Amino acid sequence: MTSYIREFLGMEKPKGYYTELASEIEKKDAEYHAFTTLNRKIIDCSDGSVPFTTKANICVKGIETTAGSKMLKGYLPPFDATVVERMLNDGKFSFLGETNMDEFGFGTFGLNTEVPARNAFDKDYVAGGSSSGAAVATAMLKYHVAISESTGGSIATPAALNGVVGFTPTYGAVSRYGLIDYANSLDKIGVMARSADDARMVFDIIKGKDEYDTTCAVEKINDEGKDKIYIIRELMEKTEPAIKKAFEKMVDGVGKSYEIKEVSMPILAEAIAPYYIIAMAEASTNLAKYTGYKYGLQYGEFNRRYNDFFTEARSNFGIEAKRRIILGTFIRSESVKDKYYTKALAVRRMIIKEMAKLLNDGFMLSPTLPIPTPRVSDAMKLTSVQNYAMDIFTIPPNLGGFPHITFPYDYMDGMPMGAQLITGHANDYALLDFVSEWEKGFQYKYKHNLGSL
Ligand code: GLN
Numbered sequence: 001m002t003s004y005i006r007e008f009l010g011m012e013k014p015k016g017y018y019t020e021l022a023s024e025i026e027k028k029d030a031e032y033h034a035f036t037t038l039n040r041k042i043i044d045c046s047d048g049s050v051p052f053t054t055k056a057n058i059c060v061k062g063i064e065t066t067a068g069s070k071m072l073k074g075y076l077p078p079f080d081a082t083v084v085e086r087m088l089n090d091g092k093f094s095f096l097g098e099t100n101m102d103e104f105g106f107g108t109f110g111l112n113t114e115v116p117a118r119n120a121f122d123k124d125y126v127a128g129g130s131s132s133g134a135a136v137a138t139a140m141l142k143y144h145v146a147i148s149e150s151t152g153g154s155i156a157t158p159a160a161l162n163g164v165v166g167f168t169p170t171y172g173a174v175s176r177y178g179l180i181d182y183a184n185s186l187d188k189i190g191v192m193a194r195s196a197d198d199a200r201m202v203f204d205i206i207k208g209k210d211e212y213d214t215t216c217a218v219e220k221i222n223d224e225g226k227d228k229i230y231i232i233r234e235l236m237e238k239t240e241p242a243i244k245k246a247f248e249k250m251v252d253g254v255g256k257s258y259e260i261k262e263v264s265m266p267i268l269a270e271a272i273a274p275y276y277i278i279a280m281a282e283a284s285t286n287l288a289k290y291t292g293y294k295y296g297l298q299y300g301e302f303n304r305r306y307n308d309f310f311t312e313a314r315s316n317f318g319i320e321a322k323r324r325i326i327l328g329t330f331i332r333s334e335s336v337k338d339k340y341y342t343k344a345l346a347v348r349r350m351i352i353k354e355m356a357k358l359l360n361d362g363f364m365l366s367p368t369l370p371i372p373t374p375r376v377s378d379a380m381k382l383t384s385v386q387n388y389a390m391d392i393f394t395i396p397p398n399l400g401g402f403p404h405i406t407f408p409y410d411y412m413d414g415m416p417m418g419a420q421l422i423t424g425h426a427n428d429y430a431l432l433d434f435v436s437e438w439e440k441g442f443q444y445k446y447k448h449n450l451g452s453l
Pocket of ligand 1: 104105107149155
């Protein structure tokens with residue numbers, strides 16, 4: 001059992017520990033941009049609690065929460081999200097800051113924001129997205145946990161690229177109250193940590209019913225183990241050879257304790273289209289409220305023509321947000337909705353059915369990404385559709401609301417690689433158990449560890 005939280009709680013902290021921590025982070029962050037706000041008040045906190053961060057789309061009372069968007073500049077939530085309230089009430093944690101992200105969660109590499117976060121292992125490489133800052137902060141700080149959010153892989157992808165554990169629970173296991181929505185039928189709040197046991201501790205604090213979120217209805221989480229692991233042929237065919245080779249080596253090791261079966265499920269290779277149709281349709285409705293009147297950055301005088309005011313206010317959206325508003329609005333329009341949206345919902349149902357059947361008696365395992373970590377300069381050259389294609393492994397479990405966990409399993413040219421394990425609904429603890437076991441034989445080395453901090 002590896003719990004850095006427990007280790008930290010039992011440690012004698014030198015005087016000025018938090019002051020030094022905050023200064024070290026500030027220094028590092030000038031290059032890595034993991035944080036959007038750093039809570040300097042943690043300096044006064046002498047009770048020895050563990051620092052936690054929140055992705056910048058989770059409301060923290062009185063702390064500027066922008067969801068990575070210019071549109072929400074200056075927004076100070078008047079309340080704490082349920083997950084934040086639960087972390088603070090628990091007593092073992094104190095709030096360290098908010099972490100960088102792709103605007104409203106739109107992205108795979110963390111580049112769709114004003115100042116992108118950089119990979120903790122090498123700042124020429126992408127941090128991954130959309131929860132870029134959460135993963136970089138977790139790689140930088142040994143004694144820290146990150147509350148993060150995923151719609152289609154935003155916890156898994158950056159966690160894999162920064163060598164940390166990224167746990168995305170069953171849809172509806174954790175309250176979304178106080179989350180700035182991307183796509184409500186897909187959004188989940190989860191955890192990034194240095195170990196599965198730390199992720200479990202945080203999950204146990206934040207999960208459970210909440211009167212403010214009626215979709216948070218998963219009552220009992222089980223730990224029922226499995227002895228089979230499925231690997232999907234059609235997804236592996238979309239993987240770059242170098243990643244495939246490293247992954248297969250890892251699977252050989254795991255194969256000693258599990259029965260490994262390669263199976264065919266062609267529909268999963270088609271999951272990207274229905275995901276982006278559904279995600280964009282929902283995103284465009286969620287973003288409709290940011291007009292500068294009631295929500296969003298208020299621009300200039302109110303007594304102007306509606307179109308002038310509206311256009312100016314909406315121009316605060318970044319390019320990817322604009323793309324999704326336009327496509328999402330089109331997808332939902334009366335004349336084409338059956339052609340795209342209704343069809344996407346039908347494909348989603350088929351995916352859920354096929355996956356649920358398989359996950360009934362086994363896990364699904366894959367790499368987290370089909371390619372090695374790209375350099376920032378290379379990722380910037382990708383078209384939108386090439387970007388979306390990188391979500392091939394992370395989208396299926398997110399479409400189905402299935403819990404999944406990403407864990408580091410190897411290095412390639414000094415950069416971390418992650419694998420993703422999926423299980424059936426409400427079987428979240430089985431994933432955490434699996435990774436705890438895995439960690440006994442594999443401890444990741446963090447060259448960007450901030451010394452003793
Ligand atoms: N890359 C995916 C998208 O852009 C997932 C993002 C997320 O999970 N928030 O939609």
